[in-house]
Amino acid sequence: MIDKTFIEKCRNIFGRDNVLTDKAELIAYSYDATPGIPRETPGVVVFPENTKQIQELIFLARQTKTPIYPRGAGTSLSGGPVPLSKGVVISFQKMNKVIEIDPDNLTATVQPGVIIADLNVAVSKHGLLYPPDPGSMATATVGGSVAENSGGLRGLKYGVTKHYIMGMEVVMPTGEVFRFGGKTVKNVTAYDFTHLFVGSEGTLGIITEIICKLIPAPKYRKAMIAFFNKLEEAGKTVTDIVRNHVIPATLEIMDKVTIQTVENYAKVGLPTDVEALLLIEVDGMGQDSVLWEAEKCVEIIKQNNGSYKIAETDSERDSLWAARRAALPALAQVKPSTVLEDATVPRTKLVEMLIAIQNIAKKYNLMIGTFGHAGDGNLHPTILVDPTDKDEMERLHKAVDEIFEIALSLGGTLSGEHGIGVAKIKYLKNEIGRSGVDTMRRIKQALDPDNILNPGKLVPMED
Amino acid sequence: MTMASVKTFFDDIETLKRELIRCMKCGNCMSVCPIYNIEKKEASVARGKIALGEAVLKDEINIDDETLVKLIFNCLVCKSCMMACPSGVRFDRIILGLRSAIVKKKGLPFVKKALFGLLKNPEFFDKGMKAFAAMQGLFLKSEGDKKRKPKGFLKAINPRLDEKFIVPELSKESFRDKVNEIIEAKEPQCSAIFFTGCSVNYLYPQVGDDLIYVLQRNNITVITPKSQNCCGMPVMVHGDIETAIELAKRNIDTFEKSNAQYIITVCGSCGSALKHEYPIILEGTDYEERAKKWSGKVYDISSFLLKVIKFEKPKGKVELKVTYHDSCHLKKSMKVFNEPRQLIKMIPGIKLIEMKKPDACCGSGGSYHLTHSDTALKISKSKVDDIKTTEADAVCTGCPACMMELFEGLHRFGGNCNVIHTVNLLAQSYRAENQS
Structure with missing residues (x-):
């Protein structure tokens, strides 16, 4: 795993200033914005500045079977970037350049560390808009939101992140650099890799460049x-x-x-x-x-x-x-901690879902405020709890289980926009079944045979 | 000294737990933190430091861990994160509590100990400042026009003190020495203590002069007590709460000797110390109630003029293009940001041009600009770039610490723009009216 030699090699690849090894620095990479999931301190944090460095890291990690955890701004709500088995965190904060804005083809090509709000400032000069607007867009990165397939407040009319990604460059878990998609509106060459990698939560490859679709700003x-x-x-x-x-x-x-x-x-x-x-x-x-x-x-x-x-x-x-x-x-003012869920149902089941949540709140004696994207059927039941109150935390877990159960029974989904990560991995089978989980495993094993990319997230490797 | 009867977060780091637990790790603080914006590391921002605090409480890392200490001191205490925090985490308390715990465990570094010891004895401090003013030529060469540059050898001590560094000259006579302790108005609207702060006292006496002039124009009896001392903010942010408490108590004693109705400040940091920090650091002592009482009487000059008294509108013309910089402590702690703009806009002839991010920190952070000069210089540069795009003749602000930093930044990064305090503009308008 990570020893002195590994760290020395990281320093050779990334440069001394782009490698963090002190415990105090590393503790600050043990979390994302997800409440109630385990934390773990990584063995090392690196800040790549180009694709080649990431390729070299992959070779190093494969040799030593070291897990790799890509991280944007860490504002995610399902545990995506948390380094569950220590390993290496790749922070994309220094790969944050807008490479090109092409107003005639209506595209922007960016590095993954670009902040979503910054991209919008840049394209607004051309009267254009990149519509996905997750609540954290002032901090969240394009790369992170592509990996998580983030939604936002404009989803009903404008869709979510997956509708605005036209192509990308990915470093595969086996080390090859793979580019697919492009600036053309139409592209049916090969499998639709764009849609495979959007929302892959860092488990299939490391995204190093992204072509975004833009629209004229209303x-x-x-x-x-x-x-x-x-x-x-x-x-x-x-x-x-x-x-x-x-x-x-x-x-x-x-x-x-x-x-x-x-x-x-x-x-x-x-x-x-x-x-x-x-x-x-x-x-x-x-x-x-x-x-x-x-x-x-x-x-x-x-x-x-x-x-x-x-x-x-x-x-x-x-x-x-x-x-x-x-x-x-x-x-968030009412209690020390808030658990924000994102179970989603068809628009026509909105009221049933809201009433079910109210009943769950009564049943488990919890305070739940629900708000969210009604047009998308994407609700945010927000459960207010005190983490030091063990009894309340137990009731919370039962309530969350029940919220997911009801969402699925109404023809909905576990997650509208936050992703599965670690937070919802235990519920995955309830939605996609045995065959779904098996298919996910086969894809994961085919692309990442050593299981070094963000292990423990999204794809349950064991039953 | 009275022993604290209630445990505050300065006495016991465990009391920070309730504050730490409120952080959801949402990362909103990252969008506004001036340091994170430059360094892009998690431990640079409030959320990361909160995680460190949690790790300390869980015994996962020691409070005196060398890197942890460095990281905890890598904060401007600008409170920008608190403005963006959806859970209302009081990060100022967290950072001061952690720093205080570090100082308790490790003691103060030698230089800080010597400096803060001097601050504790106002007479020595005053004599020291004047002695330094007399001898400043040994360290700082005159650039004319009351500006000074460091001599070559200082660069070896601190990289910021290079050939581009510049500071206003220290006055040989302090402001409080030359001003009458009580200046009675003929038919006073009310009486107010002028809490000068150290920067006005030693570096920007002109701001003090203009403040007195403005108050006289408005028929306010001004009391400038000679026995006031440093507000304590500089030592408090370094975790020396003991010295801060002593300074606070002495200031309160001084306020109580007068029967003034208000306290006026011209410095965001002094104002926020008096208004917000004193009641916190004096919690559980017999000064707590007194601190709270005086806290309600503290006003920044701009809100005092517009909200407290019947204010004489400025009528004299001042032909100037001005941009306004929000001092962090004035805006984010004292919540004063509309009033200075209102005042500036009232002055005939002035055109106020807003920069893109008027409330982005200037990079001063008290001594942060010296202790963390790499990051501070980058913060300063983006501030100066923002100021330059306005093409203003002058940048106006409500805090002398910002004035120093902006002055240095504009000199270093080449902006042709003066630095002035809001009261300077107001006094200029009143004087112009007299002349016409």
């Missing part, structure tokens, strides 16, 4: 907030909007517990006696169509007995959004 937008006395009415509003062929960029929901907590914390003027609120934003290139979509939404809200506020100015828009932005911070 010029107009209209935001509104709607309040409902019944969950069912909020749920019906969501499906009615889509049924009327309006696809809002944002269609977010907050339940009563979340609304009350936000109001208590941020005093943004929300009514605390309602059962749910929806934050809706429509956008587009033409003013008329955006206004038509907004009017349609208002009509549907009224039909479903909702009351609403519509933002006329940018500052009014900001104040509507303030409520949604305050959701997590507000909930």
Whole structure:
């Protein structure tokens, strides 16, 4: 594993300044943003500056059977970069260059360490947009979000990370450099490797360059907030909007517990006696169509007995959004720790899911605030706990098990956007079955015969 | 000295646990931390240091581990992370608690011990500063216009002190020596203590002069007690809580001798020490309640003028393009950022041009710019680049420590821009009105 010779070789490959070996430095790489999973301190952390260095590291790791853990900014919510079996952490923080923006082909080619928000600043100069916007986009890297296939608030209309990746360069676990995809809209050559590697959570190869798809940034937008006395009415509003062929960029929901907590914390003027609120934003290139979509939404809200506020100015828009932005911070104030899940159901099952979560909260005597991307059926039941309270933690685990069970029974999925990692690996079989797990193992073994790339994540190697 | 009856996080690192546990490791702090932004290492940012604190409490690493000590001292205490934290983790308490625990275990390094010992004795400190002012030529050669550069040999002691380093000249006479202790207004609106802070006292007396002038124009009786001493922030951030407590108590004693209604500061760090840190470090002592009482009376000059008194609007014209830099402690601790801009915009002739990131740290961090000059220089450069794109004639700020750093940075990285304090602008406008 990692001994003096290994570290010396790392220093030769990466340069002395790009290798961390002191225990205190290494402890800071023992976690990501996932609560309640094991931590482990890596044996060494390296900062590559080019693909060749990563290739050399792979050769070294294969010889010594040392596990490798790629890491972006470590804001992930399923344990992806945590070095479970010590080994080497590759931090991509120094491979953070935007290599090229091609406004005519609508692409950006980037190194994996580029921060998502920085990419958007760079492409905005051309009036373009890279739509995936996970909550952590001010910190999270493109590479990390590609590996995790991150979602965000714009998923309903614009899709998620996998819809915006056109090709990449990957260092394979056997050391070869493999480039696939490119700048063409159409490309059916070979297997669709892009979709294999997006969301592979660092288990199949190390992504070293990414071609992102860009779109023209929408010029107009209209935001509104709607309040409902019944969950069912909020749920019906969501499906009615889509049924009327309006696809809002944002269609977010907050339940009563979340609304009350936000109001208590941020005093943004929300009514605390309602059962749910929806934050809706429509956008587009033409003013008329955006206004038509907004009017349609208002009509549907009224039909479903909702009351609403519509933002006329940018500052009014900001104040509507303030409520949604305050959701997590507000909930996080209540108890020392928050467990944020992302079980996802078909849009039409939204209300059933919300009610099931409320029942689970009652059953296990837990405080759960639920908010999330209603249009995607992607909810974030946020369970507030005190990690020092053993009894509460036990109830938490039971509640989480049950939330997943119900999501699956409603035709949903374990994870809408956070990934499997270590956090959900034990549930994987419940969704994809024996044959699914076997298929994943075969793919993993074919590409990574030594099982050195992010072992213990996503693919359960043993039953 | 009164023994603390309540255990605070300065006495016992275990009390930090409740604070550490609140960190979700979400990483929001990484988007705003000036040090992480340069170094890109997890241990540079609040989240990483919190993980280190947790490891110490779990006995996975010793508090006096050499690398850990270095990492814990690699923080500007700018509080940017606290502004971005969704869980409201009070990282300032965590970092000071850890530093304090380090100092308790290891003691202070020799240089700090000598310096802080001097601070503890205000008379010695004052004499020392004046002696240094008289002898500054031994170390610093004059560049004219009250500027000084380090002599060649200093570079060997600290790499930052190279040929491009520049500081304002130390005044031979301190501000508090020359100003009358009490300046009565004829029909006073109220009375206020002027807490000068050391930088104004020794380096920027002009800021003090202008503050007095502005307060006189507004009919405020100004008390500038000679017995005030350092606010304690410089020693506190180095983990020397004992000295900080002593300085705080002496300042409170001084405040109590006057019957002033308010305390005015012109330095974000002094202000935040008086307003926020004193009640924390004096927790459990018989000074706690007194600290809380005075805390409510502390105002930065800009919010004092706009929120407390009937303020005489500046009418004199000052033809200047100005950009405003938010001092970290003024904005992120005292939450003062609108008022200085309001004041600047009131002055006829001034055009305020905002830079891209006005609240990005300047890289001073008290002594951070000397102890961690590599990182600090890069922070300073990005600040200066931001200032330059505004093409402003002057960068204005509410903190003398920032003024020093901006002055040095602009000199080093070549910006043709003056550095001034908000009260300088205000006084300039009042004076221009007199002349016209």
